[in-house]
Amino acid sequence: MAAKRNAFYAQSGGVTAVINASACGVIETARANKDRIGKVYAGRNGILGALAEDLIDTGKESASAIAMLRSTPSGAFGSCRYKLKSLEANRREYERLIEVFRAHDIGYFFYNGGGDSADTCFKVSQLSATMGYPLQAIHVPKTVDNDLPITDCCPGFGSVAKYVAVSALEASFDVRSMAKTSTKVFVMEVMGRHAGWIAAAGGLVEDEGIPVVILFPEVEFDQKKFTARVEALVKKHGFCTVVVSEGCHNADGTFLAEQGTKDAFGHAQLGGAAPVVAGMVKDALGYKFHWAVADYLQRAARHIASATDVKQAYEVGAAAVKLALKGHNSVMPTIERTSDSPYRYRIGMAPLDQVANVEKPMPRKFITADGFGITEACKRYLRPLIQGEDAPKYRNGLPVYATLKNVPVPRKLPAFDMR
Amino acid sequence: MAAKRNAFYAQSGGVTAVINASACGVIETARANKDRIGKVYAGRNGILGALAEDLIDTGKESASAIAMLRSTPSGAFGSCRYKLKSLEANRREYERLIEVFRAHDIGYFFYNGGGDSADTCFKVSQLSATMGYPLQAIHVPKTVDNDLPITDCCPGFGSVAKYVAVSALEASFDVRSMAKTSTKVFVMEVMGRHAGWIAAAGGLVEDEGIPVVILFPEVEFDQKKFTARVEALVKKHGFCTVVVSEGCHNADGTFLAEQGTKDAFGHAQLGGAAPVVAGMVKDALGYKFHWAVADYLQRAARHIASATDVKQAYEVGAAAVKLALKGHNSVMPTIERTSDSPYRYRIGMAPLDQVANVEKPMPRKFITADGFGITEACKRYLRPLIQGEDAPKYRNGLPVYATLKNVPVPRKLPAFDMR
Numbered sequence: 001m002a003a004k005r006n007a008f009y010a011q012s013g014g015v016t017a018v019i020n021a022s023a024c025g026v027i028e029t030a031r032a033n034k035d036r037i038g039k040v041y042a043g044r045n046g047i048l049g050a051l052a053e054d055l056i057d058t059g060k061e062s063a064s065a066i067a068m069l070r071s072t073p074s075g076a077f078g079s080c081r082y083k084l085k086s087l088e089a090n091r092r093e094y095e096r097l098i099e100v101f102r103a104h105d106i107g108y109f110f111y112n113g114g115g116d117s118a119d120t121c122f123k124v125s126q127l128s129a130t131m132g133y134p135l136q137a138i139h140v141p142k143t144v145d146n147d148l149p150i151t152d153c154c155p156g157f158g159s160v161a162k163y164v165a166v167s168a169l170e171a172s173f174d175v176r177s178m179a180k181t182s183t184k185v186f187v188m189e190v191m192g193r194h195a196g197w198i199a200a201a202g203g204l205v206e207d208e209g210i211p212v213v214i215l216f217p218e219v220e221f222d223q224k225k226f227t228a229r230v231e232a233l234v235k236k237h238g239f240c241t242v243v244v245s246e247g248c249h250n251a252d253g254t255f256l257a258e259q260g261t262k263d264a265f266g267h268a269q270l271g272g273a274a275p276v277v278a279g280m281v282k283d284a285l286g287y288k289f290h291w292a293v294a295d296y297l298q299r300a301a302r303h304i305a306s307a308t309d310v311k312q313a314y315e316v317g318a319a320a321v322k323l324a325l326k327g328h329n330s331v332m333p334t335i336e337r338t339s340d341s342p343y344r345y346r347i348g349m350a351p352l353d354q355v356a357n358v359e360k361p362m363p364r365k366f367i368t369a370d371g372f373g374i375t376e377a378c379k380r381y382l383r384p385l386i387q388g389e390d391a392p393k394y395r396n397g398l399p400v401y402a403t404l405k406n407v408p409v410p411r412k413l414p415a416f417d418m419r
Numbered sequence: 420m421a422a423k424r425n426a427f428y429a430q431s432g433g434v435t436a437v438i439n440a441s442a443c444g445v446i447e448t449a450r451a452n453k454d455r456i457g458k459v460y461a462g463r464n465g466i467l468g469a470l471a472e473d474l475i476d477t478g479k480e481s482a483s484a485i486a487m488l489r490s491t492p493s494g495a496f497g498s499c500r501y502k503l504k505s506l507e508a509n510r511r512e513y514e515r516l517i518e519v520f521r522a523h524d525i526g527y528f529f530y531n532g533g534g535d536s537a538d539t540c541f542k543v544s545q546l547s548a549t550m551g552y553p554l555q556a557i558h559v560p561k562t563v564d565n566d567l568p569i570t571d572c573c574p575g576f577g578s579v580a581k582y583v584a585v586s587a588l589e590a591s592f593d594v595r596s597m598a599k600t601s602t603k604v605f606v607m608e609v610m611g612r613h614a615g616w617i618a619a620a621g622g623l624v625e626d627e628g629i630p631v632v633i634l635f636p637e638v639e640f641d642q643k644k645f646t647a648r649v650e651a652l653v654k655k656h657g658f659c660t661v662v663v664s665e666g667c668h669n670a671d672g673t674f675l676a677e678q679g680t681k682d683a684f685g686h687a688q689l690g691g692a693a694p695v696v697a698g699m700v701k702d703a704l705g706y707k708f709h710w711a712v713a714d715y716l717q718r719a720a721r722h723i724a725s726a727t728d729v730k731q732a733y734e735v736g737a738a739a740v741k742l743a744l745k746g747h748n749s750v751m752p753t754i755e756r757t758s759d760s761p762y763r764y765r766i767g768m769a770p771l772d773q774v775a776n777v778e779k780p781m782p783r784k785f786i787t788a789d790g791f792g793i794t795e796a797c798k799r800y801l802r803p804l805i806q807g808e809d810a811p812k813y814r815n816g817l818p819v820y821a822t823l824k825n826v827p828v829p830r831k832l833p834a835f836d837m838r
Contacts, residue, residue: 015596017589045599074592080600162816169817170436170719173493177434180464181499186715208817272712275691293693295711296605300589303723306816386816397581397725397805398588398627 004036005107007321008050009058010043011075011142012113012120016156017163017302018313019112019142020076020402024069025317026110026140027058031066036325041104041409046080047111047120051093051416053100055409068402070314071392073302076404084120087127094127096416101128101135103412108136108324112317114143114154118332119356125330138320139332139352142313144299146197149358150350151334155316156299158309158385161201163301164190164243165386167294168202172210172241175290179239185230185281186241187291189274190298192217193247196362198298201382202243203374211240212373215277217247218362219371221256226277227284229372234287242281244273303399307388308343319347343384423455424526426740427469428477429462430494430561431532431539435575436582436721437732438531438561439495439821443488444736445529445559446477450485455744460523460828465499466530466539470512470835472519474828487821489733490811492721495823503539506546513546515835520547520554522831527555527743531736533562533573537751538775544749557739558751558771561732563718565616568777569769570753574735575718577728577804580620582720583609583662584805586713587621591629591660594709598658604649604700605660606710608693609717611636612666615781617717620801621662622793630659631792634696636666637781638790640675645696646703648791653706661700663692722818726807727762738766762803 009026011019023042030037042056043049049056056077058066069076084093101109111121118139125137141148146157168188175186192198196216203214211233215221233240248256256273274291281289312335319333332355336348366378374382392399428445430438442461449456461475462468468475475496477485488495503512520528530540537558544556560567565576587607594605611617615635622633630652634640652659667675675692693710700708731754738752751774755767785797793801811818 011596015593048599072592073589075596078599079596081597082600165817166722167716167720169820170492170721171715173491173820174434174715174719177430177494177498178500180467180497181501188716204817207815208820209822272694274712290714291712292714292716293691293710293712294716295709296590296593297586297607297711297713297716300593301586302589303585383815388816389810389813391808391810394808396626396802397807398584398623401588401592401627403628 004038006039006041006105007037007108007110008041008043008101008106009110010046010049010112011077011079012046012111012117013079013081014144014299015075015079016142016144016299017073017159017305018155018310020069020072020074021310021313022112022140022142022155022317023076024066025314026321027066029318029321033321033325037108041106042077044406045078046082047084048080048082050097050100051418053411053413053416055104056406057409060407061404065402065404070310071302071390072401073300076402077406083116084123087123094123095131097124098128098131098133100413102133104409107134108138110138110140110320112140112142114145115148115357115359118148118352122330122352122356125352136324136329138324138328139355140316140320141332141334144191144198145195147195147359149355149360152337152345153335153385155309155313157197158306159301160191160198160298161382162306162386163298163304164198164201165204166304168212168241168243169205169208169210171292172205175239175241182288183290184234184239184287185278185289187244187274187278187289188241189244189246189272189293192245194359196245199243199245200362200366200374200378201386204379204382204386205241207379211237213240213242214373215242215244215248216367216371217245217249218367220251221248223280227280230281231285242277244277246273248273302392302401305390306386307390308385310390315347323349340380340384343387423457425458425460425524426456426527426529427460427462427520427525428529429465429468429531430496430498431465431530431536432498432500433563433718434494434498435561435563435718436492436578436724437574437729439488439491439493440729440732441531441559441561441574441736442495443485444733445740446485448737448740452740452744456527460525461496463825464497465501466503467499467501469516469519470837472830472832472835474523475825476828479826480823484821484823489729490721490809491820492719495821496825502535503542506542513542516543517547517550517552519832521552523828526553527557529557529559529739531559531561533564534567534776534778537567537771541749541771541775544771555743555748557743557747558774559735559739560751560753563610563617564614566614566778568774568779571756571764572754572804574728574732576616577725578720579610579617579717580801581725581805582717582723583617583620584623585723587631587660587662588624588627588629590711591624594658594660601707602709603653603658603706604697604708606663606693606697606708607660608663608665608691608712611664613778615664618662618664619781619785619793619797620805623798623801623805624660625792626798630656632659632661633792634661634663634667635786635790636664636668637786639670640667642699646699649700650704661696663696665692667692721811721820724809725805726809727804729809734766742768759799759803762806
C-alpha cells in the first residue's frame with residue numbers, strides 16, 4: 001500500500017464552460033480515495049499559485065459546492081496565461097514547483113489545460129525524476145480549440161461547438177425573416193486563431209436548411225470568391241449566414257481583423273473579422289448585413305453546454321486521478337471514439353511526450369473543395385460532440401453557478417521572486 | 420350571432436425570440452373559435468404580403484406545426500421593415516389594404532409589432548371606418564426595445580433581458596478567472612438605440628457579486644468618468660464587466676460606434692460601440708480586455724428565452740383574438756403588473772390612439788445617480804421578466820424550430836404597383 005499523499009490541481013490558459021466539471025471529477029474522485037489521497041490543493045490562478053505557494057484547500061468546500069462545479073463555467077480557482085520557460089531557460093521555476101510540492105507533501109500533480117500546459121506537465125514530471133522527488137504528473141485535457149493530439153476531442157470544444165451551432169441557427173432564422181426588406185447577410189465571428197474547429201461547427205446548421213459560408217484559418221481568404229459565394233446563396237435562398245474564424249487571414253498572412261484601420265485621431269483601431277467581412281459584402285453586393293462577435297460568450301456559455309462535453313470533462317478529471325492511483329505518470333487521459341452513430345467512446349491514455357507541443361490541425365478532408373463549408377465526414381465527427389443538454393439550475397431567472405470560498409493553505413516557505 | 424369572417428395576421432419590424440409565440444396564440448385561439456373566424460391568413464413578409472396580396476393560408480399547417488411556433492424564434496411568415504406613410508401621403512396603400520381585405524373577406528386585422536406598427540394598425544382601423552368597410556384592427560405588442568406605452572412590458576424584451584443577464588454573468592465568471600494575468604475588463608455590446616432597457620438587464624448580475632458598468636443611451640457618455648469607474652472596480656475586484664448599449668453617445672450626439680474610423684483605403688469603417696469602449700480602457704488604464712457584440716444572437720436566442728416572456732407573448736396573441744370577438748377595435752392587449760414579488764399581472768387593453776407613436780423611455784429613477792448602474796427599483800421591475808426557463812425540444816443537439824410550409828392563397832386581384 002502506497003503512502004497517503006496530497007494532490008495539487010491547477011487550471012491553465014483560457015477557461016471553458018466545462019473546465020470546472022473536470023475539477024469536479026478530480027476532487028470528487030480524490031475524495032472517494034481518501035485512503036490514498038490526502039488533501040487536494042488547488043493553485044490560485046493556475047501554476048502561479050504553485051510558484052507563489054498560494055494554495056487553496058479544497059477540503060474546506062462542502063460536497064455540494066464541489067458538485068456544483070460540474071455546472072459552473074470558468075475556472076473556479078482562477079486560471080492564468082503564464083507559460084513556464086524551458087527547463088534550461090528557467091530551471092529555478094521548476095525547482096520552485098518541486099520545493100513547494102515537497103513542503104506540502106504533494107505526490108500528485110494534475111494540470112488542466114491545453115498544449116502548452118501539457119508541455120509544462122511533462123517537464124514537471126521529468127524534473128521530479130531528475131531531482132529524485134516522487135511525483136506523478138497527469139495532464140487533464142481542456143481546450144476549446146480542440147487541437148490536442150491523440151484524443152478524439154478536447155473537453156470544452158463540444159460546448160463551444162454547440163453554442164456556435166445553436167446561435168448560428170437562431171440568427172439564421174432571424175435573418176431569413178428579415179431578408180425581404182432588410183438584412184440579407186448575417187456574419188458571426190468565432191474563436192480559433194490557428195484552427196477552424198469552432199467555425200466548422202457553424203456548418204451543422206446546413207442540416208436545418210440554412211445556407212452558410214464558413215471562413216476557416218486553414219483556407220487563404222479570397223475576397224472575390226467569397227463575395228461570389230455569398231451572392232449565389234442570397235440569390236438562391238434570399239439570405240445567408242457567414243461564420244468567420246478570428247484566425248481567417250489573407251494570402252499574405254495578415255488577419256482579416258487587422259485591416260490597418262485607424263480612428264479619427266490616427267490611432268490604430270482594434271476590430272474584429274466580422275465587421276470587415278460584413279463591410280466587404282456591403283461594398284461588393286450592397287446587401288444589408290448584421291454582424292456579431294461572440295468572444296467570451298461562446299466559451300463561457302454553460303447554459304447551453306453539450307451534455308456529452310460535460311460528461312467527458314468530468315470523466316477525464318476522474319480518470320486522471322484513477323490513472324495516478326494505478327501508478328501512471330506523465331500521461332493524459334484521452335477520449336477514444338469507437339463509433340460515430342450511435343456515438344461510443346472510451347477513456348484512453350496518451351504519454352505526455354507525444355502530446356506536448358503537438359497541435360492537431362483540422363483534416364483537409366473536413367473542409368469542402370471550395371473551402372467554404374464542411375464535409376459529411378466533418379459533420380459525422382461533430383454531431384455527437386454537441387449532443388445532449390445539461391442545463392444548470394436556475395434561481396431568479398439566472399443560472400446558479402458556484403463561487404467557492406477558496407480558503408488559502410498556510411505558507412511554509414519564503415516568498416518566491418517572480419521575476 | 421355575427422357572420423363568420425376571415426382574419427389577417429402579420430409580423431412587423433425586427434423579429435424576436437417570442438413573436439412566433441404570439442402568432443401561435445392568435446392562430447390557436449382563432450382555431451378554437453371556428454364558428455366566428457374562418458381562415459387565418461398571414462401576410463408573407465409582414466404588411467407587404469397584404470399590399471402584394473401575397474397571403475399565406477395558415478389553415479394548411481397542422482396543429483403540431485402551429486404549436487411548435489411557441490418555441491420557434493424569428494418570424495415564421497417573414498417580417499418587414501416597411502413603414503406605411505401617412506394616410507394623406509399615401510392613401511392608395513391603405514386603400515389597397517382594404518381592397519385586399521375585402522377580396523378575401525377579412526374582418527379581423529391582427530398586426531404584431533412595435534410603435535410604428537401600432538400606428539399603421541391605428542390608421543387601418545380609421546380608414547376602414549371612413550371607407551365603410553367593417554374591420555376590427557387589433558395590435559399585438561412586440562418589441563425587444565420595451566418602449567411601447569401603457570403596457571408594463573413588451574413581449575420579446577424579457578427574453579433579450581434574460582439572454583443579456585445570463586451572458587453577462589457567464590462572461591464575468593470567465594474574466595474573473597483570467598484577471599490575474601490576462602483579461603481584466605470584458606465589454607459586451609447590446610441593442611437599444613434609443614432606450615437602455617436591454618443594457619439595464621446587464622445590471623442584474625450585480626446580485627451575483629459581479630462588478631458591472633452600464634453605459635446607457637439616456638446618459639451622455641463621459642470618457643473620463645467612465646475609465647475612472649472601471650479603474651475603481653478593477654482595483655477593488657480585480658476585474659469588471661461593461662455592458663454598453665449600441666445607442667450610447669457622446670455629449671454632441673455622435674454614437675460611440677461612429678468614431679469616424681477609416682480603413683487602410685480611407686473608407687469609413689463600420690464598427691461597434693464595444694471595441695471603441697474597450698480601446699478607451701486599454702488606452703487609459705492599460706488593462707487587457709475582450710469584447711463581444713451580441714447583435715441578432717440576443718433577440719433570436721429562443722434557447723434561453725424567459726418563460727414569463729413566452730407565456731405573455733402567447734397570451735397577448737390569444738387576447739387579441741378574444742378582444743376582437745368581443746367586438747373591440749383599434750386596441751392593443753397590454754400587460755398590467757399588479758405585484759412585483761410574487762410577480763402578478765393581468766392582460767389589459769389600451770386604445771391604439773394612445774399607443775401609436777408614443778415611446779416609453781426608461782424612468783430616470785431606474786438609473787443610479789452616477790449614471791453607470793441600475794437602481795433597486797429597476798431590479799424590482801426587471802427580475803420577474805426574466806423568470807423561468809422554457810427550453811425548446813432538441814434533436815441531434817440542436818433546438819427543433821418550426822419551418823412552416825407557408826402555402827400561398829390564390830390571388831383574386833390585379834398586381835399592385837409597389838412604387
